[in-house]
Amino acid sequence: MSNRWIVRSKYEKFSFFLIKKEVYKTIAVLISLLLVVLLGLMVGFDIIPFHEVINYTFNLAPIDNEFALGELRMPRVLSGMIVGASLAVAGLIVQGIVRNPLASPDVIGVTSGASLGAVLFITYLSSSMGIQWTPIFAVLGAIVTFFIIYLFSLHPLITGNQIVLIGIGLAAFANAFIMYILVTSDSFSSERVFLWMTGSLYGVNWLQTISILVSFSSLFFMIMWSQRKFELYSYGDAVAEQLGLNLKRFRILFLLFSALLCGLSVSVAGGIGFIGLLTPHISRKIVRHHTSLLFITTAGIGAILVVLADWIARIAFHPLDIPVGVFTSGIGAPFFIYLLIKNRNSF
């Protein structure tokens, strides 16, 4: 009869409602994600049958394609999933904070900042400290970039559009810096950097997969925990403040979340463009009302897009393995153009 569910805790400490349709749609997204992941695991240079995937995953019986599935495909598909989800959620957060539909971590330079941090580390420090610390420096790069943008945003007259433009400048600067390092460093480390920079999921190992899986889950849990703040903020500065939101603290907290997510994905897969920009638009079409559902669908769709794009990049040009980042930009840039046309009256 009713189109919504009302959820209450025992003593009504909290209560909220869920629109049935949106819940179903979210579940549909998650099921599609499962299907896409299966596709990515089963279909490649050769086809691994469904029962072998199940047998391997749940450790039921030994299988023939253990190396191809366990060491190559599974880490790649799983980390693609996490990378996509992180980028998408980071994009949703940035768009929410700047209140600009064209903002995303890669447009405003955070991805480039993270890349710069990682490249600096790989070139100058990795031989003495060990390559496994790369994520820390990628995250540092992302945080520094966000901090610079945040400093600019404190100026009273600055608009969201100007912040986007400033971010574009930061991205250009970071990219020039990366080019400079690539050119001046010795060929051994620059080759290593180049391999990593192309935005590829090629050769991801289990250690990386597990570590981003763990960090993404904990971050996503914290974001879901404070998602109500995100909803309040979307009502506008004045209303949010009236309702008791500390604007400054909120912005810093969520930018930090976004920077961490970005740094993590960059450290594993390099700069995969346009996922952070594109995904929130799709998910906002699916879920309008409930922010926690919005976060879940965004993560799900981001994961679907990256796994799918990586799968196509792997299959379509066989035997070449096209970096997934090139592929997402090729699709993402026309979409950006579509957004510009669609939002033609809003700015």
Place this chain on the structure above:
Amino acid sequence: MSQLVKQNRRKIFGLILLVIILLICMLSSLMFGIKHYALADIYNMSMFFNAQDITHIIIWKERFPRMVIAVVTGASLGMAGMISQLLTRNPLGSPSVLGINAGSIFFIVVFVVVLNVTDLNVIVYFAFLGALLAAVLVYLLGTVSNSGTTSVRIILAGIAVNAMFVSFTQIILLMNQKGMNDVLFWMAGTISGRTLDMLFAVLPFLLSALIVTCFLAGSMNIYASGESIAKGLGQNIMVMKLTLLVLMVVLAGGSLAVIGNVAFVGLIIPHLARSLVGNNYAWLTSYSIVLGSIFLLVADISTRLINPPSEIPLGVITAFLGAPFFIYVAFKGGRARV
């Protein structure tokens, strides 16, 4: 009246001073590098050229073409930036920001890698075509708004077109990896290793575009005062826009065909010129030409001096200088008049 004369006199002196600086930069470009040469060497080379002397050969075959190319392309890029900022009425609207570099490079890459042709006389036309396509695309996207061209829209359209062409270029290169080396210098942007033949293929286009732009200064002044005023003064807006578009495409595309993706020159130079001489296009054109040449000469000299004996791509140096400048202009909110 006397005030005006005095002001003009100052601008003439400024121009003469800049030309002197330009000449010094041209000499430095011949002198400094991985190996430094004395003025006497250059004098000897120009007066008593000896085909056996290695010094003479290096200066004549290596340094001299570089200097000439830097002067011509610098002037063209500076002018292209000035025109594009006027055309988009946006202080950030330079060719590289608008994706015109990327469009040009994409067409060059398609032509060289896929169609396997290396005749620069033909490549130039493809560079023009790519620049034109990108420019038209960005302009259309920037103006679909009901409220007219807003300054952010056109930049965002440029960013999108830029990203699109860059990824298309990457896809083509990934599918034809053996062609990578043939086009890499275009993508990094450099004057090193370019010969005078390459310049001669584009020189007629660049020079005529530069001259035409100088003659158009009066019309540009009228156009700059706003479309309705210009219309009221009898200017044909459509013709003016088209002329400016073609000039920009020729200047930017032609330079790119020689030195590749050197960004941000067209952003910096017009602002510098405007801060020196104000908004009069009669002065802006001449100042942009000289300043552009100086800028690219200095940038090219520093590519050799920063990390010898290896060279840094010219595009990296200009991006290092240009990106903070872009941020500065964006932060200012484009309040500077164009």
